[in-house]
Amino acid sequence: GDSVTQMEGPVTLSEEAFLTINCTYTATGYPSLFWYVQYPGEGLQLLLKATKADDKGSNKGFEATYRKETTSFHLEKGSVQVSDSAVYFCAPKAAGNKLTFGGGTRVLVKP
Amino acid sequence: DTGVSQDPRHKITKRGQNVTFRCDPISEHNRLYWYRQTLGQGPEFLTYFQNEAQLEKSRLLSDRFSAERPKGSFSTLEIQRTEQGDSAMYLCASSLVQGGNEKLFFGSGTQLSVL
Numbered sequence: 771g772d773s774v775t776q777m778e779g780p781v782t783l784s785e786e787a788f789l790t791i792n793c794t795y796t797a798t799g800y801p802s803l804f805w806y807v808q809y810p811g812e813g814l815q816l817l818l819k820a821t822k823a824d825d826k827g828s829n830k831g832f833e834a835t836y837r838k839e840t841t842s843f844h845l846e847k848g849s850v851q852v853s854d855s856a857v858y859f860c861a862p863k864a865a866g867n868k869l870t871f872g873g874g875t876r877v878l879v880k881p
Numbered sequence: 882d883t884g885v886s887q888d889p890r891h892k893i894t895k896r897g898q899n900v901t902f903r904c905d906p907i908s909e910h911n912r913l914y915w916y917r918q919t920l921g922q923g924p925e926f927l928t929y930f931q932n933e934a935q936l937e938k939s940r941l942l943s944d945r946f947s948a949e950r951p952k953g954s955f956s957t958l959e960i961q962r963t964e965q966g967d968s969a970m971y972l973c974a975s976s977l978v979q980g981g982n983e984k985l986f987f988g989s990g991t992q993l994s995v996l
Contacts, residue, residue, distance in 0.1 A: 774923075812989070813885075813972070813987040813988055813989045813990065814924070814972070814974075814987040815986075815987065816984055816985065859923050859924075861923075863983075867912075867929065867936075867937070867983075868914070868926045868929060868937065869924075869926070869985065870926070871916075871923030871924045871925070872923050873921070873922055873923045874921070874922070874923050
């Protein structure tokens with residue numbers, strides 16, 4: 771079945787630092803790729819997505835590029851804010867219509 | 882658009898009791914998903930509906946678990962004879978599939994504690 775490996779947290783950063791969260795996946799076929807975010811006390815929400823190779827998803831200053839050759843979808847942000855403190859989940863969506871989530875990476879941004 | 886609603890927000894029960902959770906999706910969304918999330922882990926897929934039809938069930942969904950979506954709107958998830966291992970956050974998500982595009986909207990979840 772589909773699986774996701776993402777870097778374990780917590781990741782602790784200072785404000786304005788550069789953030790990278792690695793994600794690699796295995797999936798049948800040609801999946802769409804998603805990053806979801808869970809802010810403290812809130813439900814999961816879609817952060818960005820990419821549906822084909824070399825596509826770049828972006829939102830709120832975050833970016834991730836669909837790398838088919840390395841089966842990766844690493845999340846990056848050039849300058850994080852305290853409000854980016856959250857848990858981030860990588861999730862491919864392949865055959866069967868369901869999202870398969872990684873274990874999540876907790877990010878804590880300190881002022 | 883009031884978002885996906887889940888009820889109750891918290892449920893504490895004793896081992897062996899039955900519990901039922903409700904999910905109200907966003908109006909006119911044709912797909913509805915149930916996921917389970919334990920502390921420090923990502924959500925795990927349980928089952929999903931296309932309108933009223935249950936199209937897929939995970940192997941995680943033992944025979945003690947049953948889900949329904951009788952009129953293609955709200956859904957219920959029942960757990961019979963609860964066990965301590967059932968303690969988790971149960972998440973519901975809905976989506977409107979159009980032209981192959983799909984965006985899931987998640988509810989805030991029902992936190993189940995089995996004592």
